[in-house]
Amino acid sequence: MKKSTLILAIFLTGFIMAQEKELAWNLYYSYENFKEQSLTNRRFKHSDIVPLIDHLKNKNIFKVEKVGNSVEGRDIYLISMGNGKKKVFLWSQMHGDEPTATAALFDIFNFFSNESDFVDVKKFLLSNLSIYFIPMVNPDGAEEFQRRNIFEIDLNRDIIRQQAPEAKILKGVFDSLKTNFGFNLHDQGRNYAAGNSFKPASISFLAPSPDYEKSLTAPRENAMKLIGNMADILNEFIPGHIGKYSDDYEPRAFGDNFTKWGTSVVLLETGGWRGDREKQFLRKINFVAILAAFNSIASGSFENQEVDVYESIPKNEELMMDVIFRNLKEIRDDKEFIVDIGINFEEINTNSAKKFYLKAAIEDIGDLSVFSGYEDIDLSGFTIEPGKTKPEHFHSYDEIKEINPAQLYSEGYLNVILQDDNLKAEYANLPFNIFLNQARIKEGKIKTEEAANFVIRKNNEVKFVIVNGFLIDIDDIDAWSGNSIVYSNK
Numbered sequence: 001m002k003k004s005t006l007i008l009a010i011f012l013t014g015f016i017m018a019q020e021k022e023l024a025w026n027l028y029y030s031y032e033n034f035k036e037q038s039l040t041n042r043r044f045k046h047s048d049i050v051p052l053i054d055h056l057k058n059k060n061i062f063k064v065e066k067v068g069n070s071v072e073g074r075d076i077y078l079i080s081m082g083n084g085k086k087k088v089f090l091w092s093q094m095h096g097d098e099p100t101a102t103a104a105l106f107d108i109f110n111f112f113s114n115e116s117d118f119v120d121v122k123k124f125l126l127s128n129l130s131i132y133f134i135p136m137v138n139p140d141g142a143e144e145f146q147r148r149n150i151f152e153i154d155l156n157r158d159i160i161r162q163q164a165p166e167a168k169i170l171k172g173v174f175d176s177l178k179t180n181f182g183f184n185l186h187d188q189g190r191n192y193a194a195g196n197s198f199k200p201a202s203i204s205f206l207a208p209s210p211d212y213e214k215s216l217t218a219p220r221e222n223a224m225k226l227i228g229n230m231a232d233i234l235n236e237f238i239p240g241h242i243g244k245y246s247d248d249y250e251p252r253a254f255g256d257n258f259t260k261w262g263t264s265v266v267l268l269e270t271g272g273w274r275g276d277r278e279k280q281f282l283r284k285i286n287f288v289a290i291l292a293a294f295n296s297i298a299s300g301s302f303e304n305q306e307v308d309v310y311e312s313i314p315k316n317e318e319l320m321m322d323v324i325f326r327n328l329k330e331i332r333d334d335k336e337f338i339v340d341i342g343i344n345f346e347e348i349n350t351n352s353a354k355k356f357y358l359k360a361a362i363e364d365i366g367d368l369s370v371f372s373g374y375e376d377i378d379l380s381g382f383t384i385e386p387g388k389t390k391p392e393h394f395h396s397y398d399e400i401k402e403i404n405p406a407q408l409y410s411e412g413y414l415n416v417i418l419q420d421d422n423l424k425a426e427y428a429n430l431p432f433n434i435f436l437n438q439a440r441i442k443e444g445k446i447k448t449e450e451a452a453n454f455v456i457r458k459n460n461e462v463k464f465v466i467v468n469g470f471l472i473d474i475d476d477i478d479a480w481s482g483n484s485i486v487y488s489n490k
């Protein structure tokens with residue numbers, strides 16, 4: 001390349017990138033116009049999306065096909081649009097409890113259904129691309145909000161054996177389409193940080209390896225360039241919150257095999273974001289990222305991207321915790337020492353279909369300076385001790401509702417005993433825990449994997465308590481909105 005052509009190329013790349021970023025910002029600002037309002041949290045079900053898919057059948061731009069059934073008989077759909085030469089295939093929620101991108105796909109369908117906005121952009125995309133979607137590959141898993149299908153098979157480890165009908169459907173559709181690009185849409189654990197940045201890896205990417213040698217084949221290189229382009233754009237909105245998944249070859253996974261068979265696969269994993277457990281902000285980021293990628297594929301602009309951009313994305317590191325309480329003074333055997341306490345919440349599904357509660361456990365104790373908490377609270381100057389159980393027995397839920405928590409805390413108690421055969425709850429919205437009937441009463445411990453119930457004092461006076469991992473200021477108990485645990489022998 002001559003020097004003048006090179007300068008022109010760099011200039012053009014910069015120009016295209018500026019245009020792409022402008023489009024992304026416009027999408028970001030107009031998102032609310034397209035957001036599918038009926039999907040409001042992560043635990044939506046197949047029955048919530050079927051009416052939305054039915055609605056698409058009435059729109060000319062979409063073709064809707066049933067491509068098979070899940071084990072429990074739920075219909076799986078392929079939705080397609082556009083008549084361009086470049087083929088793009090997106091599939092979401094192979095893992096039932098990873099729904100963020102599914103919601104974003106319905107936002108994207110609304111974007112394309114709308115007839116008044118972004119008309120030229122859509123015309124450009126649909127004339128250059130043929131786009132195929134399978135939203136919610138694992139509807140039975142979504143029903144239970146669990147990773148695996150109803151036979152306990154992880155669909156993303158079933159491409160070789162093809163035991164699960166859902167995996168067979170996905171492979172069948174892929175074989176029939178042989179698309180240029182594939183988007184494998186997942187959610188990842190909240191515990192991933194983007195390198196050692198102390199920031200959650202809110203979106204992580206991977207261009208999966210086609211073999212154990214992690215060969216840089218042409219399809220994989222294109223995926224890397226496209227990811228570099230997406231990362232550049234996302235850095236406008238979530239700077240420093242972008243990570244890269246491990247590229248170890250997984251012979252049983254879809255992305256790795258699709259890459260081997262010649263498709264440029266982008267794995268997109270939605271992680272955590274502070275103050276957004278339901279990931280509604282990251283759903284919007286998915287919307288922007290996916291549409292920006294369509295634009296980049298349609299224009300071919302990603303081809304000018306350097307692979308280095310992909311290479312320089314920080315790796316996912318398990319350095320995030322839900323809560324870290326720092327610099328607490330602990331006294332054992334009359335010796336004082338300073339500890340940080342890291343806590344993670346497990347989400348436990350309840351019978352009420354769209355509900356869950358949180359159960360805290362101590363993840364780590366000591367110097368946690370390399371970790372970051374979604375909530376990160378400095379408690380220097382405070383002393384920590386385990387919460388105790390009030391020995392007196394109560395006889396009805398109504399009776400314990402009348403307990404004055406401030407009084408309870410002042411005596412160092414965070415748990416009460418309830419004799420009540422009728423209470424079936426596993427959690428409570430009271431600011432203390434309940435030991436039900438003959439539940440084995442465990443004295444609190446400051447120990448990893450144990451429950452997180454502590455009394456926090458300053459100058460011997462109780463200032464805060466931590467109940468099931470939730471911090472409660474004793475001067476503002478009503479401000480608390482967490483849940484406690486009902487322990488039973490079940």
Ligand SMILES: [Zn+2]
Binds near residue numbers: 095098187
């Ligand atoms: Zn997944």
